[in-house]
Amino acid sequence: MESSKTKVAIVTGASSGIGQAVARKFAAGGWALALGARRVEAVTALADELSQRHGVRARARMMDLRAPNTINAFVEMTLAEFGGVDAVINCAGLALGREAADKGDVEEWMTMIETDYVGPIRLIRKALPSMREKGSGHIINIGALAALYPHPGSAVYASSKQALRAFLACVREDTLGSGVRVTNIDPGITRTGFAHVRFRGDTAAVEGLMKGFRPLEPEDVAECVWFAATLPSRVNIDQITVLPTDQTSPTRLHKSS
Numbered sequence: 001m002e003s004s005k006t007k008v009a010i011v012t013g014a015s016s017g018i019g020q021a022v023a024r025k026f027a028a029g030g031w032a033l034a035l036g037a038r039r040v041e042a043v044t045a046l047a048d049e050l051s052q053r054h055g056v057r058a059r060a061r062m063m064d065l066r067a068p069n070t071i072n073a074f075v076e077m078t079l080a081e082f083g084g085v086d087a088v089i090n091c092a093g094l095a096l097g098r099e100a101a102d103k104g105d106v107e108e109w110m111t112m113i114e115t116d117y118v119g120p121i122r123l124i125r126k127a128l129p130s131m132r133e134k135g136s137g138h139i140i141n142i143g144a145l146a147a148l149y150p151h152p153g154s155a156v157y158a159s160s161k162q163a164l165r166a167f168l169a170c171v172r173e174d175t176l177g178s179g180v181r182v183t184n185i186d187p188g189i190t191r192t193g194f195a196h197v198r199f200r201g202d203t204a205a206v207e208g209l210m211k212g213f214r215p216l217e218p219e220d221v222a223e224c225v226w227f228a229a230t231l232p233s234r235v236n237i238d239q240i241t242v243l244p245t246d247q248t249s250p251t252r253l254h255k256s257s
């Protein structure tokens with residue numbers, strides 16, 4: 001049963017992987033949800049399922065981080081319908097390809113920059129004033145381990161995630177004293193649709209990466225998001241780096257033979 005104290009989260013990337021696991025975790029915890037992604041059928045089905053299962057208000061909307069009007073409409077819809085937002089959890093993102101910087105496809109680079117940096121900063125810019133006005137709110141971003149270590153074949157993905165990390169650190173400075181919290185979570189390899197997108201649907205390449213390897217499950221990352229979001233309002237988790245036990249860096253994995 002929803003009460004006036006029910007918390008509200010925007011979750012982007014809720015059609016798949018980490019975003020979907022975050023939505024499930026927060027709905028089970030009684031939060032109301034505004035779920036966004038390009039695949040609107042998937043987020044609508046999830047919203048319906050979570051409303052029925054947990055008795056929470058869950059709404060779905062098409063939101064494309066590369067289309068500013070959809071970001072603005074998504075945030076406006078959430079603020080109008082729920083009267084405010086307690087957490088913006090940005091799980092949407094992607095990598096495309098693993099080519100070296102002299103071989104990468106520039107159009108794919110632009111897609112990564114727009115999805116992993118430009119869209120999220122538009123989203124945060126749109127949502128932040130209502131949080132400052134309310135005197136509370138939480139921006140939680142899913143970054144990537146890739147941002148932390150130079151490694152081959154990742155120049156644009158890693159630098160887009162690194163740029164967003166720097167943006168978030170400055171937002172934290174800009175909002176000091178406002179009650180707004182800012183958290184960035186950098187996961188290592190997680191079993192989601194991510195590798196499938198990165199390898200452009202090459203199932204054999206995805207299987208090769210995962211063979212003998214024990215990745216994180218999306219629920220493991222959702223647990224970190226939940227931890228950061230549910231600590232007392234005086235506590236700000238700036239940064240979480242969460243790795244599979246069998247991974248130490250983007251390129252160093254332990255695999256069973």
Ligand SMILES: NC(=O)c1ccc[n+]([C@@H]2O[C@H](COP(=O)([O-])OP(=O)(O)OC[C@H]3O[C@@H](n4cnc5c(N)ncnc54)[C@H](OP(=O)(O)O)[C@@H]3O)[C@@H](O)[C@H]2O)c1
Nearest residue numbers: 013016017018037038039064065092093189190192193194
């Ligand atoms: N899985 C890993 O190994 C791993 C490791 C480190 C970091 N990450 C990061 O974790 C985050 C979540 O990815 P995932 O692992 O859960 O992969 P995933 O299963 O492929 O999910 C990615 C999500 O991003 C959404 N998305 C992609 N482009 C979008 C756009 N233009 N506008 C709106 N939504 C968009 C997708 O929804 P639609 O396609 O429906 O739009 C999907 O819901 C990403 O930021 C990724 O960079 C993943």
